[in-house]
Amino acid sequence: MNKPIHSKELAASTPEQWQEYVADFRRAGHETVDWVANYFNSVAEMPVLARTKPGELFDALPVSAPGQGETYDAMLRDFDKLVMPAVTQWNHPRFFAYFACTGSAPAVLGEMLAAALNTNGLHWKTSPAVAELEQRTLDWLRQWLGLPGGDGKDAWFGIVYDTASTSSMHAIVCAREMVAPEARRQGSRGDLTVYTSEHSHSSIEKGAIAVGIGQDNVRKVPVDVNFAMRADALAKMIEDDKASGKRPACIVATIGTTSSTSIDPLATIVEIAEKHNVWVHVDAAYAGAAAILPEHRHILAGVERAHSLVFNAHKWLLTPIDLSAFYTRRPDILRRAFALTPDYLKTQDDPRAHNLMDYGVPLGHRFRALKLWFVMRYFGRERMEAILRSHIEWAQKFAALVDAQPGFERVAPAPFSVVCFRFKGSDQQNQAIQDKVNQSGRVFISGTVLNGKFVLRLAIGNLATQWKDVEEAWKLILKAAEL
C-alpha cells in the first residue's frame, strides 16, 4: 500500500502499472480527505500562530530531493510532523489578524478537481470550461456586489488574477493606456501621476513602481478624521499637478482600507475624476463582501462611474487563496493594453470565445473559478449573507465591549468586521499586550499605526468563528493588560 511504482520506465508503463499508480492515489487520496476532515475538526485546538523558529523547517528537510521515489505514507507523515508545526492557521476560529481570511470545505473540492484536470484557459479552445465558468461565476459575483450588468455597453467585465496586488497593477496599466496610449509603444515618460489615500494599500505604490510610473509620482492624499480620503485635497493635488505639466492618470479609492477599514468618498471621487478624465480604480479587496448585504450596498455608491474594481474572494468570501476578481467597464482598454494579437487576426474568432491571455500579463490561466462556483453554490446567497452579517454584528459587539472598558479606547469607526482600539497607555504597553495575547497560541491579533500611535486590531472573517471566540480574545486582551 502507498508504494510508488519504482519502474524506471513508468512513462512507458504497462496498463497494469498505470492501474497501480491510480490505485495508489486512490488510497492516499482517501487518507488525505480524512486528514483534512480531521483538521477542520481540530484546528481550533492548534496554536494559531506557528511556533517554529526561523530556519527550523528548512533545516529539518533533506538538503536534496530523493533519488528514488518515496511512498505517500512517508510524504504525508512528514507533512504532518514537519510542515504542520510551521503553519500559521488562517482557518483558525481565533485568527483575528490582518483580514481574517478563511477557506471552506467546498472550495477544497474545487481545488482538488482543478489540480486533477490541470486544464489551462489561455485560449478559449485550450479550455472552454475555464473561460466560460469563470465568466459565469464572475457574473454571479458581479450581481452579488451590485456592479452594473446586462448586455449593454456599460456591463462590467470580470477576470480572475491571483492577488489584489496583481489586479491593481493591471488597473494602473489600464489608466496609463487611457490617458497616455502612446506609452504602450514608446514606454512611460515619468509624467503620469497616481492618487491614493495615505491609508491605501502598499500594492498601489508597488504597482506604480512596477509599471514604470515611479514612486515619486504617487500622491498620498491626506485623510480626514475617519481615515477617509479628503476629496478637496485630491482635487487640489490634481489641479496642481496639471498646472505643473503632469498627467493625472489614476485615482485609487479604497473601500475598506487595510489599517482601519475606512471608506473613501467614491461618489465625490468619480466626479473629480470625470472632470479631469482620470481612471478610477476601486480597491474593495476586503470590504467588497459587505456590499453583498443590501444594508451595506451604499459603500459602493458611485462605482458605476468608476472604471475598475478589485474584490478578493479569498479574503472574506470563504474561498482559499488565490482568487482575486478584477472587474472593469472598459474591457476594450484592458485588451488594448495587453493583447498582442493584432486585430486583423481576430476575425476568425467567435465573439463569444474569449482568449483570457489577451486580458493581462499572465498567459497561463488556472481554473480558479471552479472553487468559487462551488462556494457560491454550496452556501448560497442567503447563508453567505447570514455569515457576513454575523461577523459584522460581532465586530459591533466587540467594539461595544471596548467602549465600555475605561482602560481602553477605540481609535477608528468600525463599519465592517474589523475593530481598531488601544489600551490607554504607551505604544510599548500595547505592543506588549499584542505579544502576550499572541504568545498564548489561543488567539492571533495584529496591530497597526493610526495617528502616529500603535494600536491593536481585531478582524473577524472566519467561517469557524463564533461569538465565544471573540469573547475569549477580549478576555485574553484584558488579562494581558492586567485589567
Next chain:
Amino acid sequence: MNKPIHSKELAASTPEQWQEYVADFRRAGHETVDWVANYFNSVAEMPVLARTKPGELFDALPVSAPGQGETYDAMLRDFDKLVMPAVTQWNHPRFFAYFACTGSAPAVLGEMLAAALNTNGLHWKTSPAVAELEQRTLDWLRQWLGLPGGDGKDAWFGIVYDTASTSSMHAIVCAREMVAPEARRQGSRGDLTVYTSEHSHSSIEKGAIAVGIGQDNVRKVPVDVNFAMRADALAKMIEDDKASGKRPACIVATIGTTSSTSIDPLATIVEIAEKHNVWVHVDAAYAGAAAILPEHRHILAGVERAHSLVFNAHKWLLTPIDLSAFYTRRPDILRRAFALTPDYLKTQDDPRAHNLMDYGVPLGHRFRALKLWFVMRYFGRERMEAILRSHIEWAQKFAALVDAQPGFERVAPAPFSVVCFRFKGSDQQNQAIQDKVNQSGRVFISGTVLNGKFVLRLAIGNLATQWKDVEEAWKLILKAAEL
C-alpha cells in the same frame, strides 16, 4: 447525505452543526477522490479537445447564483454533466499541442492540502511553512537544474510566481533596477531597451509593455538557420542603440523557444551582456526540465553568468498549473526593485525569515511549493529522469518516422520533446491535416509558422503518454494527408 446545513446561523453554529458540515465534506471528499481516480483511468478515452461551442457552457449555467445553498451531489453532478464536456484534456496521453503539460497524482494531494490549510506566506510569520518549504523545494529544483548554489554570494535565490509571463516581467523590472535605478522613484524614461530573439515568447514583449519600457524598445534579434538568436546581430544592435543614446537593459535568451524549441547561444550572450552591463534573463520555462538530464545539462552552459532564469514546473515536470520557479543570483536587486519596507526597519527581522512579499508584485503568497515537494518526492530524481528521457527518445523516433516519409519534411532540429514538420504541400493542406487530426478527438496537435510557412508541431510531455500514443498520432496524420 451530502446536504448542506441550511441554518441561517452557521457562523454561530453549534458544535453539532459544525460536525455535520465536516462530515458532509468527508463524504463528498471521498466521492471526489474516486471521481479523480476514475478520471485518471478514463481520460485516454475522452476527446482531447473540448467539443463544446462558444457560449454553450455559459448558457447552460443559471444566470444567477442560488439563494439557498445546494448539495454536494448537485454540484458534482453539474461538474460532470456540464463542465467536463467543455474541458480540453491537458492530461490526455495524446495531448500533443503547445507544450504538453501534465499534472500528476501526488500534486493533486498537495493542492488539496494547500487549499485546506489556506495559509498565506506574505510574511514569514504569516506562514513559516510557505516560506521555508518553498525555499527548500526550490533549492532541490535548483540542484536538479544545475544552477549555482552553496552558501556563497553566488548562490541563486528562488521564488515561486504563477506563470512564466509573471516571472519574466519581474526579470525585466530587475534589469531596469540594475541599469536605471532612478526609475523606481522617477518612472521609466523610454530610453531602456530589451533584446530577445524574433522567436522568443510573446510574454517578453508583453512584460516590456507592462513595465513601461514600451514595445518599440523591444529589439527582435534575428535568428540563424536553426532558429537560434544570432549573437553577432545582438552585439550590433546593442552597439547601435548605445550610439543613439539608448540604454540597453535586458537580454532575454530562450532555451527552448515556443515554436521550435530552439536554443539561444547563452554562453556567447552572457559575454556580450557583461561587456555592456546588461541583465541576462533565461527563459527556460519548458526546456529547463531537460537540463535535469546530465546528457542535456550543456543547454544551460553559461547560465552562471546570467542574472535570472524562469522554469515552469507546470510545464514538463508533472506539476499542475500554476508553479513558475524564478531564480536570480541578484536577489538584492529583486528586493530593491520591489520591497517597500525600508531597510532600517528590517533589523528586527531574523536574517533567515524571508518576507516573500518583498520579492515581487503579489502580496499574497499561496502554498504552491507543497505540490512540487510532493512531486519531487513521489517520483524521485531517477524516475523523473527516466520519464524525461522517454519523452525525448520518442520525439527522436517520431522525427525519424517523419524523415523516412517522402511526403513530409522536418523543418527544425528537435533537441527536446517537440518535433516541427510539414506535409510537402501548401499551408492550406497542412492546416487541413491539423484540423482533421484534431477533429478526430483522439489527438490534439498544434501548428506554428516557421520561415513564413505553416507547419505542424507534435509535443510530448504527458505522464500517461506511451509510444503507442505517438504512433497513433502519426497514423492519423498520414491518414489525414491521404498517404
